[in-house]
Amino acid sequence: MRRRTTRRLRTQKRECECGKWQYGYETDKTESSRIYICFSCGKFEASGVFTDNMVQTFLEEPRILMHLMKTDFIKPIR
Ligand SMILES: [Zn+2]
Numbered sequence: 133m134r135r136r137t138t139r140r141l142r143t144q145k146r147e148c149e150c151g152k153w154q155y156g157y158e159t160d161k162t163e164s165s166r167i168y169i170c171f172s173c174g175k176f177e178a179s180g181v182f183t184d185n186m187v188q189t190f191l192e193e194p195r196i197l198m199h200l201m202k203t204d205f206i207k208p209i210r
Pocket residue numbers: 148149150151152153170171172173174175
């Protein structure tokens with residue numbers, strides 16, 4: 133019996149092509165603003181207010197991402 137696994141769920145992390153995890157973050161402001169980042173290989177996916185340049189900056193300076201999380205602009209997807 134085949135189980136349906138195609139339904140898209142909001143997940144905190146998902147598997148990356150490199151075998152590690154991509155971590156998901158979102159904002160309160162816009163429903164569709166989400167990012168998934170793999171800090172191992174640098175692969176990411178961005179939508180909404182997140183531009184590729186922004187995510188590139190997060191990868192180079194994870195402290196910025198931490199700061200935005202502290203100020204509640206971004207939070208991990210749960
Ligand atoms: Zn990866």
